Amino acid sequence: xxxxxxxxxxxxxxxxxxxxxxxxxxxxxxxxxxxxxxxxxxxxxxxxxxxxxxxxxxxxxxxxxxxxxxxxxxxxxxxxxxxxxxxxxxxxxxxxxxxxxxxxxxxxxxxxxxxxxxxxxxxxxxxxxxxxxxxxxxxxxxxxxxxxxxxxxxxxxxxxxxxxxxxxxxxxxxxxxxxxxx
Amino acid sequence: xxxxxxxxxxxxxxxxxxxxxxxxxxxxxxxxxxxxxxxxxxxxxxxxxxxxxxxxxxxxxxxxxxxxxxxxxxxxxxxxxxxxxxxxxxxxxxxxxxxxxxxxxxxxxxxxxxxxxxxxxxxxxxxxxxxxxxxxxxxxxxxxxxxxxxxxxxxxxxxxxxxxxxxxxxxxxx
Numbered sequence: 324x325x326x327x328x329x330x331x332x333x334x335x336x337x338x339x340x341x342x343x344x345x346x347x348x349x350x351x352x353x354x355x356x357x358x359x360x361x362x363x364x365x366x367x368x369x370x371x372x373x374x375x376x377x378x379x380x381x382x383x384x385x386x387x388x389x390x391x392x393x394x395x396x397x398x399x400x401x402x403x404x405x406x407x408x409x410x411x412x413x414x415x416x417x418x419x420x421x422x423x424x425x426x427x428x429x430x431x432x433x434x435x436x437x438x439x440x441x442x443x444x445x446x447x448x449x450x451x452x453x454x455x456x457x458x459x460x461x462x463x464x465x466x467x468x469x470x471x472x473x474x475x476x477x478x479x480x481x482x483x484x485x486x487x488x489x490x491x492x493x494x495x496x497x498x499x500x501x502x503x504x505x
Numbered sequence: 506x507x508x509x510x511x512x513x514x515x516x517x518x519x520x521x522x523x524x525x526x527x528x529x530x531x532x533x534x535x536x537x538x539x540x541x542x543x544x545x546x547x548x549x550x551x552x553x554x555x556x557x558x559x560x561x562x563x564x565x566x567x568x569x570x571x572x573x574x575x576x577x578x579x580x581x582x583x584x585x586x587x588x589x590x591x592x593x594x595x596x597x598x599x600x601x602x603x604x605x606x607x608x609x610x611x612x613x614x615x616x617x618x619x620x621x622x623x624x625x626x627x628x629x630x631x632x633x634x635x636x637x638x639x640x641x642x643x644x645x646x647x648x649x650x651x652x653x654x655x656x657x658x659x660x661x662x663x664x665x666x667x668x669x670x671x672x673x674x675x676x677x678x679x
């Protein structure tokens with residue numbers, strides 16, 4: 324499917340007559356990327372659905388003020404990352420569960436999740452990833468599954484490239500050890 | 506050194522990770538991505554309607570609050586004014602009391618000489634006495650209104666003498 328260029332979408336959005344059409348184009352262009360990125364953070368489909376909708380609603384309300392000093396898609400990913408992290412924080416508070424246990428609960432739920440189609444190895448990999456600290460997990464997902472450049476990850480997470488490289492390296496080592504031990 | 510080199514590598518290889526593969530194990534409901542844009546647009550429209558409605562309601566509440574405050578202020582002022590008026594004691598008065606009160610007011614405000622009051626009271630008193638004499642058929646004590654010093658009764662002889670001394674009164678005697 325051919326999608327419009329980001330600059331064209333932004334230009335259309337700035338015209339009030341075509342802003343809704345422009346936003347529709349933007350959602351269709353980025354919905355799957357944003358969805359799968361968020362899904363790997365929050366795991367559950369219903370939770371991911373809420374986070375993705377909130378992300379795009381926030382994008383709609385702030386797109387007019389987007390200054391284009393970063394790429395549109397890194398800006399979208401930054402909003403999605405913040406929404407996902409805030410969602411998990413709220414989930415911990417609502418469930419009155421300490422940080423670690425939420426991720427353990429998410430890993431456990433994979434066994435009975437109707438929207439998880441992976442085998443045992445896939446489930447173990449998800450469990451290993453869920454064991455990582457939150458930011459490290461996000462870095463790993465971006466680098467390993469999204470195959471983003473470090474420079475783009477740096478823009479999204481506001482972290483130096485060196486720190487990101489070190490974080491990813493450590494994450495890979497931890498996952499390797501988990502898969503070996505289990 | 507090897508460790509640092511490994512960190513710097515853009516594509517980090519890992520046999521364990523390679524065994525798991527990068528296939529996506531997650532699923533979505535049927536037609537999820539076809540429906541998602543419409544769902545998001547609808548939520549935005551509903552949120553905009555709510556914002557307009559809330560904004561209007563907030564303005565209306567503010568306007569009503571201001572009007573209610575103004576009305577309350579008016580009533581408080583109005584009640585205070587009535588309370589001041591009502592707190593002044595109302596004393597039932599007769600016509601004479603009204604006159605006396607008026608005269609007292611004039612004196613208090615230096616608008617009336619006290620001697621005039623005395624004259625008025627004497628006139629009032631003697632007028633009452635005259636009324637009594639007229640009512641009783643007596644002419645023996647006529648009163649000369651301007652002569653405040655004359656309080657002695659006047660006799661028939663006094664009248665006759667007065668008439669005789671006056672030239673103008675010849676016709677009267679004849």
